[in-house]
Amino acid sequence: MDVDLTLTVDGAERTVAVDTRTTLLDALRERLGVTNPKKGCDHGQCGSCTVILDGRRHLTCLTLAVAHEGAEVVTAGGLRGADGALHPVQQAFLDHDGFQCGYCTPGQVCSAVGVLDEVRAGHRSHVTEDLEADPELTDDEIRERMSGNLCRCGAYPGILAAVRQAGGAA
Amino acid sequence: MSEQSPDEVVPEVVAPQVMGRHLDRQDGVEKVTGEATYAVEHPVEGDLLHAWLVTSTVARGRVVRVDASAALEHPGVEAVLDHESAPRLADTEDRELAVLQDDRIGFRGQVVALVLATSSEAAREGAALVAVHQDAEAHEAAFAPGSATYAPEEVNAGAETDTVDGDPTAALAAAPVVVDAVYETPHEYNSPMEPHAATALWDGERLTLHDSTQGVHPVRATLAPLLGLEPEQVRVLAPYVGGGFGSKGLPHAPEVAVALAALSVPGRPVRLAVTRQQMFALTGYRTATRSRVRLGAEPDGRLVALRHDAESQTSRIKEFAEQTATAARMMYAAPHRATTHRVAELDVAVPSWMRAPGEMPGMYAHEVAMDELAVATGVDPIDLRVRNEPEVDPETGNPFNDRRLVECLHRGAELFGWAERPEGVRARAEGDWWVGTGVASATYPMLWMPGNGARVRSVEGGRYEVAIGAVDIGTGARTVLLQVASDALGCPPEAIDLLVADSELPFATVAGGSSGTSSWGTAIAAAAQQFRADHGEHPDPGVATTATSGQYADMSGHSLHSFGAVFAETHVHRWTGEVRVERLLGVYSVGRVINPTTARSQLLGGLVMGLSAALHEEGWRDPRFGHTVTQDLATYHVAAHADVRDLRAEWLEEEDHLSTPMGSRGIGEIGIVGTAAAIANATHHATGVRVRSLPVTADHFLDLPALAPEPAGKA
Numbered sequence A: 001m002d003v004d005l006t007l008t009v010d011g012a013e014r015t016v017a018v019d020t021r022t023t024l025l026d027a028l029r030e031r032l033g034v035t036n037p038k039k040g041c042d043h044g045q046c047g048s049c050t051v052i053l054d055g056r057r058h059l060t061c062l063t064l065a066v067a068h069e070g071a072e073v074v075t076a077g078g079l080r081g082a083d084g085a086l087h088p089v090q091q092a093f094l095d096h097d098g099f100q101c102g103y104c105t106p107g108q109v110c111s112a113v114g115v116l117d118e119v120r121a122g123h124r125s126h127v128t129e130d131l132e133a134d135p136e137l138t139d140d141e142i143r144e145r146m147s148g149n150l151c152r153c154g155a156y157p158g159i160l161a162a163v164r165q166a167g168g169a170a
Numbered sequence B: 001m002s003e004q005s006p007d008e009v010v011p012e013v014v015a016p017q018v019m020g021r022h023l024d025r026q027d028g029v030e031k032v033t034g035e036a037t038y039a040v041e042h043p044v045e046g047d048l049l050h051a052w053l054v055t056s057t058v059a060r061g062r063v064v065r066v067d068a069s070a071a072l073e074h075p076g077v078e079a080v081l082d083h084e085s086a087p088r089l090a091d092t093e094d095r096e097l098a099v100l101q102d103d104r105i106g107f108r109g110q111v112v113a114l115v116l117a118t119s120s121e122a123a124r125e126g127a128a129l130v131a132v133h134q135d136a137e138a139h140e141a142a143f144a145p146g147s148a149t150y151a152p153e154e155v156n157a158g159a160e161t162d163t164v165d166g167d168p169t170a171a172l173a174a175a176p177v178v179v180d181a182v183y184e185t186p187h188e189y190n191s192p193m194e195p196h197a198a199t200a201l202w203d204g205e206r207l208t209l210h211d212s213t214q215g216v217h218p219v220r221a222t223l224a225p226l227l228g229l230e231p232e233q234v235r236v237l238a239p240y241v242g243g244g245f246g247s248k249g250l251p252h253a254p255e256v257a258v259a260l261a262a263l264s265v266p267g268r269p270v271r272l273a274v275t276r277q278q279m280f281a282l283t284g285y286r287t288a289t290r291s292r293v294r295l296g297a298e299p300d301g302r303l304v305a306l307r308h309d310a311e312s313q314t315s316r317i318k319e320f321a322e323q324t325a326t327a328a329r330m331m332y333a334a335p336h337r338a339t340t341h342r343v344a345e346l347d348v349a350v351p352s353w354m355r356a357p358g359e360m361p362g363m364y365a366h367e368v369a370m371d372e373l374a375v376a377t378g379v380d381p382i383d384l385r386v387r388n389e390p391e392v393d394p395e396t397g398n399p400f401n402d403r404r405l406v407e408c409l410h411r412g413a414e415l416f417g418w419a420e421r422p423e424g425v426r427a428r429a430e431g432d433w434w435v436g437t438g439v440a441s442a443t444y445p446m447l448w449m450p451g452n453g454a455r456v457r458s459v460e461g462g463r464y465e466v467a468i469g470a471v472d473i474g475t476g477a478r479t480v481l482l483q484v485a486s487d488a489l490g491c492p493p494e495a496i497d498l499l500v501a502d503s504e505l506p507f508a509t510v511a512g513g514s515s516g517t518s519s520w521g522t523a524i525a526a527a528a529q530q531f532r533a534d535h536g537e538h539p540d541p542g543v544a545t546t547a548t549s550g551q552y553a554d555m556s557g558h559s560l561h562s563f564g565a566v567f568a569e570t571h572v573h574r575w576t577g578e579v580r581v582e583r584l585l586g587v588y589s590v591g592r593v594i595n596p597t598t599a600r601s602q603l604l605g606g607l608v609m610g611l612s613a614a615l616h617e618e619g620w621r622d623p624r625f626g627h628t629v630t631q632d633l634a635t636y637h638v639a640a641h642a643d644v645r646d647l648r649a650e651w652l653e654e655e656d657h658l659s660t661p662m663g664s665r666g667i668g669e670i671g672i673v674g675t676a677a678a679i680a681n682a683t684h685h686a687t688g689v690r691v692r693s694l695p696v697t698a699d700h701f702l703d704l705p706a707l708a709p710e711p712a713g714k715a
Helices: A024-031 A088-095 A105-120 A139-145 A156-166 B028-033 B069-073 B120-129 B168-174 B216-227 B253-264 B276-282 B359-377 B381-387 B405-416 B477-489 B516-535 B596-615 B675-687
Strands: A002-009 A012-019 A050-053 A056-059 A072-074 B007-009 B049-055 B061-067 B077-082 B111-117 B131-136 B163-165 B177-185 B197-202 B207-211 B234-237 B270-273 B289-297 B303-315 B336-346 B433-445 B453-459 B463-467 B496-499 B544-549 B561-573 B579-589 B646-651
Touching: A002 A024, A012 A024, A024 B120, A050 A105, A056 A105, A088 A105, A088 A156, A088 B028, A105 A139, A105 A156, A105 B028, A139 A156, A156 B596, B007 B516, B049 B120, B049 B253, B049 B276, B061 B077, B061 B111, B069 B077, B069 B120, B077 B120, B077 B253, B111 B120, B111 B131, B111 B253, B168 B289, B168 B303, B168 B336, B177 B359, B197 B253, B207 B216, B207 B253, B216 B234, B216 B253, B253 B270, B253 B276, B289 B359, B303 B359, B359 B381, B359 B433, B359 B596, B359 B675, B381 B405, B381 B433, B405 B433, B405 B561, B405 B579, B405 B646, B433 B579, B433 B675, B453 B516, B463 B477, B463 B516, B477 B496, B477 B516, B516 B544, B561 B675, B579 B596, B579 B675, B596 B646, B596 B675
Parallel strands: A002 A072, B007 B544, B049 B270, B207 B234, B303 B336, B463 B496, B579 B646
Antiparallel strands: A002 A012, A050 A056, A050 A072, B049 B111, B061 B131, B077 B111, B163 B336, B177 B289, B197 B207, B197 B270, B289 B303, B433 B561, B453 B463, B453 B544, B561 B579
8 A cells, every 4th residue: 555755855855655564764765766775684783774864863674664754864865065065974984984885884874973963962872881971972982882883894993983083082 | 999909918017106005985975975876776767676586495395386376466566487487597507596497496595486566565575475385305404513525526716625745644643742623613694784686677688787796797607698698698787786705706596586587577677685584595605614623743833744624515406615724735834734625415505605715714723723732832822833834835835925924923913012911821801801812824815817808998188998897896996996007007096987897898807716906907907008008108089908918927936825914802701701802903914005095994894704703603504494593684693893892904015026017916805814713712812711613602601710710800
């Protein structure tokens, strides 16, 4: 059964007919042709499909599109500035060669944007030592918070350096 | 426009200007924005169909009947192909690739039907509705000690099955010190982040395939005769590939399936994305291995004899014999030596290439055995390796190109602080963690593949177009080949348009065996130099030269290898047994590094995959049913970000003009070699527990508190 759905994707309002079985990821990739988020596992195990959904990082393979009428989706493509300039996180990934094949990268980039927002907002993590104080962007915090995004090329050292740079950490 | 006929050209040495320096990864912006288009992301014209594979649920037997009636009633499902309705292949000898050609089932997870539908949701639901009636036959899927084995005619990469020099049996019997142990590695799965996928279109005369592959020409060369087509009727493109690590090095069943599907619906594009779960049966894996290693030595650690007897398993429908023991043939000096390979034939999925086939499991076994010898003789593990340096390649008697293993070991020791290492085990603790360090050697052969060609064309404005069918699977080939072309033509990289990843371009061999840059770069050097000879320094726009490279590498006069030394510091939790790799360092001798940025990423990536194998990766097969239980990324664990801590890769300055005109050798695989051994050796140093099977999991260390005195605190 098809249902019409309206989403804002990377700043543009899009209306799309989706099957009620369609995941948000497939709505983007297969129905709207927005292939910036990637499909690595379709089961929420790899993080490649991460976008910023209504302001928070989100796995689009683990949610049905019909549940998101009116939602705002920002993919790695939508992180570019109005003039096409790269987002500081994207520039940092380039500066530190934080990728090889590039398939997990849009998800890593979106996840990193989310991590920086979450740390700024004071969210604690599993490795936060002092739960009473505001968390700091330490290497361990970055590693922990980025661990939902697998990279089989093993670009983790570059990703760490990139998130550190984009977050203004030393 | 004039065009030279393709001739074999052996290039001269290329002087480095741009090679050896950083150049931005050429496809970086596309990748960090997600704008790079992978195999099922290319816009298509026409009425797209989504394909979904239906796979067998018995390990051996036959398909009695495929009942597609319920599937065909499902809205959106347009067709179901099975072994009776699928187009016929011209050649069914390769049983892995003989997809939907007969009723035989050779392993659980084999393709037995294919659904075509107008949406992926309908295709998936349709696949669930296909009823496949199967007759099960008795099967064998357990690779166990004592499994019946045979000697293959040769092992992977064309290596000899068995070798023997001297009298290893007598020498082992007489040796003052003997290490004799069995080392095991599990089934490991390449698991690139982009699942195998392709978009295919048959227009009635030509098949166009956007594939996720490590080689567009190899795919064409396999598919065209299989489909009964001329090579010119098949075009394969792979502009972006989301990793491969060997699993996309050879075409597997999904490529045949999508081609058959496309042939059945002329004019309509077909997309097939293999699911992550299906990959564990259909796209190759590293077979489990079992190695008995025997080292016989003098009391000072000098080897007098070594034996490496390796077993692995393969599929009854197609042989793949992992060359596990080949590294033992050339690694260390020992007058008496023997290596053997035996294979068990089972009703299981077909194993194939995974990053450093042979060297990875083989050097794990060999380098842990060397560590055991170091302990048995009381010789420092680095000194032990230095004492066993051969003067020439023990296997061939040829001189090495420039064997710098000892320098790698010594440079690594200095960077790592090896001198501060306490001699005994369980000598250092930090809080609740036992701390230990370990070392292992790494090696990988320099490989060059014949037949590669390249085309150089001058275009308006003093620019050049350089074309070769090479594929960049994330290695940085697009960037590194541009650097080679730049130096070979003597013009800045900005003045070159590099065309790659299309079978319409000059022939390129697979991005595999760490041979890509060596083989493709040599071809680009040949074409560029021939272009200059043909057309001079100021060519008219439009003139072009195509050349096929002759053999530059001195593969018969010298033994061409890369070497490395891997150092690990592991912490093992005294109560839970958790293992953490706090530091990992690799120092390599790999010839000239053409681009330090992309090279470091590749070497670090190899180290990460080695760490992943050391700590996590373990495919579990249920022999009762023949399937892989751990068939997703939640159960087949690969290293996540938090597993990777202080990681460093360095290399020795060098240029190797025996291997390539660029002075380089390959770097894609050596990073994974020896890494798991260094980590396993470090856990032994930390705890005194010797783990001889991968992965090195926590359960090995659960008895530690009973074995050990209270840690004394920080060392």
